Amino acid sequence: MQLYYAPRTISVAVAIVLEEAGLDYEAISLDFAGGEQTRPAYKQINPKGRVPALVVDGGILTETGALLDYIAAVAPQAGLVPDDPLMAARMRELMYYLASTVHVNHAHRLRGPRWADKKSSWKDMKEKVPQTMTACCEYIVSNGLRGPFVLGETFSLADAYLYVVCSWLEGDGVDVSAFPKIIAFRDTIEARASVKAVRAAGML
Numbered sequence: 698m699q700l701y702y703a704p705r706t707i708s709v710a711v712a713i714v715l716e717e718a719g720l721d722y723e724a725i726s727l728d729f730a731g732g733e734q735t736r737p738a739y740k741q742i743n744p745k746g747r748v749p750a751l752v753v754d755g756g757i758l759t760e761t762g763a764l765l766d767y768i769a770a771v772a773p774q775a776g777l778v779p780d781d782p783l784m785a786a787r788m789r790e791l792m793y794y795l796a797s798t799v800h801v802n803h804a805h806r807l808r809g810p811r812w813a814d815k816k817s818s819w820k821d822m823k824e825k826v827p828q829t830m831t832a833c834c835e836y837i838v839s840n841g842l843r844g845p846f847v848l849g850e851t852f853s854l855a856d857a858y859l860y861v862v863c864s865w866l867e868g869d870g871v872d873v874s875a876f877p878k879i880i881a882f883r884d885t886i887e888a889r890a891s892v893k894a895v896r897a898a899g900m901l
């Protein structure tokens with residue numbers, strides 16, 4: 698497999714899960730500062746101009762949640778999705794929330810031109826990010842993160858996803874000290890060999 702990624706982006710969740718699954722992969726870093734994700738060569742890989750993209754036997758996959766589910770399915774021995782349907786749905790409940798709400802709120806800090814043309818609108822959107830991301834943290838600690846892992850005692854796909862999102866919080870202006878459960882969660886995930894491996898590779 699080949700993983701197209703950029704350091705510290707959501708694509709790193711895919712690298713963490715590939716490590717957890719014990720699968721071989723080649724990590725290909727894109728130069729976001731140089732706009733490599735917007736160039737025609739990369740748009741042939743992912744027409745959306747985003748990371749991650751994962752080249753697998755049979756095609757190219759995009760969307761973080763879909764990639765994580767694919768990896769879990771091809772490496773069932775890693776036990777990354779719970780067998781219990783309700784717990785599996787709980788895991789995806791948080792993953793869909795991260796994709797559809799939290800990541801989108803975060804993107805308002807740097808990607809204002811996606812939604813508005815006026816610079817004053819970008820400034821307004823950016824200023825709102827600490828508030829929206831703090832509200833997301835409040836929801837997550839009350840309803841999404843059981844502790845120590847998302848689902849309680851067992852690591853699952855949602856932990857890798859949430860971990861990368863939580864690595865953005867200081868940059869998004871969230872007072873993380875107000876969320877000791879998130880600090881404890883980050884410490885728990887940080888200690889995993891998978892995270893140490895991607896950090897050593899310069900992805901985090």
Ligand SMILES: N[C@@H](CCC(=O)N[C@@H](CS)C(=O)NCC(=O)O)C(=O)O
Nearest residue numbers: 706707734746747748749760761796
């Ligand atoms: N819904 C997509 C979002 C992917 C996404 O927006 N990735 C960001 C990095 S965190 C990106 O590639 N941004 C590049 C850009 O906006 O130009 C997913 O979950 O995979």
